Amino acid sequence: MVSMLLNVVGGSSQRRDLVRDINLKEMSKALGCGQLQTGTGLNQEQSLQRPGDTRWGSHYKSLKSLVDMFPTIVQVLEIVEKDKKDWKIRDQSSNLLRHFQSFDFVFYLHLMLTILGITNILSLALQRKDQDIVNAIKCVRATRLQLDELRRKKWENLLDEVYEFCDKNDISKLEMEEEYIDPQKRRKKSGITNKHYYEVDCYNEIIDWLLQKLLSRFNETSSQLLVCSAVFSPRDSFHDFNLENLMSLAKLYPHDFDSGGLRDLRHELGLYISDVRDDERISNLQILAELSQRMVKTEKLDRYPMVYRLLKLVLVLPVVTATVERCFSAMKIVKTHLRNRIGDEYMGNSLICYVEKEQMMKVTNEAVVHRFMTMKDRRFDNDD
Known part of the structure; x- marks a missing residue:
């Protein structure tokens, strides 16, 4: 749904300009009410961040910008919904408005924003090329502890944030002690309360799944292996x-x-x-x-x-570090559908140029020209 929102809101330069203009008006209004402070580096121009396919940090930035610009996005969707030129975009805007102004969306938005906020530091640490293994393993353990604490003690804090966001943006709240109604089966009784569904079936289940993934990916044996190998460092x-x-x-x-x-x-x-x-x-x-x-x-x-x-x-x-995973991610960019017959050697050379950008910047044009001039096996046309 967030990807669909980005396609609708950022699908044309006119709608992007609309987002910018409305956001400036909202910011000016907040400054006038004293909700924002002025100063160097504050209140920079904001825009919706499009998430990437491989970097979880980009998803975190997308959700942060969505929370910060939520009133602006709602206004843009309301304007696009009244547009009579394109009925497909109009229907998409109507569905997005209905979805984004629901308690269910607000809950998942804040849950994922909280989880990605905790794991973002670990994600950035594992992407470093000059990896410090000992500190990386400690960061994994600290992340697991924070997630465990989030599961045991922070449910009420998250619910307060969700309620506060709903009050601020005029979104209907759900009482946790009322019976949960499945949107797909409204006539069928669920037999559980909203609190049981959102806390047990959603909140606890997602965090437990993430903890299990971290434990299986960084188990005690692999962690011990990495920590012990780090003491070989000649630094x-x-x-x-x-x-x-x-x-x-x-x-x-x-x-x-x-x-x-x-x-x-x-x-x-x-x-x-x-x-x-x-x-x-x-x-x-x-x-x-x-x-x-x-x-x-x-x-x-x-x-x-x-x-x-x-x-x-x-x-x-x-x-097993992020360097190899970064190479596989680069393959999606280098080997496109227009290059579906690219050979192994040419693809390998292209990947090296893409992955090792810092080293390729050191190669001068004179060195490239000299390399081709000194090649012995060169093809000549018949006219030559």
Whole structure:
């Protein structure tokens, strides 16, 4: 329904200008009544944010803008509803008005806005390329705790916000102790109250589902695996190095480290950390990929083979981060219906150019021209 609203309200430049003009009038009215304050950076021009397909943060921005501009949106829909030129848009506006001015919509709007507000920080943290695994896992645990607290203690707070929004925008409220009426089956008795439906069947069920998803995606084993692997980081001269955590990490790979291998690994790790901290060629590194490359160049992999084996296993873990998911998202943009016969090599090169935009900006036009001028296998027309 929100997507349909964005298509109706933002479907033409005339309606977008209408949104802007009405929003300015509402803002001027609020400033005159003292509901808004003036100042630098305040009361910036607002617009409806269109949500993306893959970024949950964009959905959060869409719902925030919808709440802030709700009176403006209602006025625009009322104007479009009276338009006699396009009966399809007129019917859509009428249905949207009926839906958006219902208690059911207001409840779900505030519920999703509350949930996405809690998970937005975690969503932004997991999208970072330079991921700090330890802080990311702590952010996951903090998000789960906040959601659990929301389920146990914040129902009344959410209901107060919904009632306040209904009073502000002249929307009919539902009494929680009255019998719930199913909009699809109005003549059939539901046997439950509005409080039971909205609190148990909606509020608790949605939060429980989300908690289960977070628990299955970031279970104790995977969290321990990521936290233990983070202590291998060479940042700040191996400041996070922890022997016991690395031994716990190795125990998660019984096929690579048997009892004898674990004993040898413990001895090697003690010598390894003393060696690399005193070696200027390694002590100033920042990421694990550089550490593995430098161990090969300095021939330390022959001196510490068990440590290097564990390091290789750790390097496999980043394939589950947001970088790979970002590549799959880019495929929807690169491989469109007009490019349905694109080859694997060409698609791979196009994805690299799209995903690694920062690196591609460093390539100059002169370098590209020189690259094509020095190519040996070039096609020539017969006229040439």
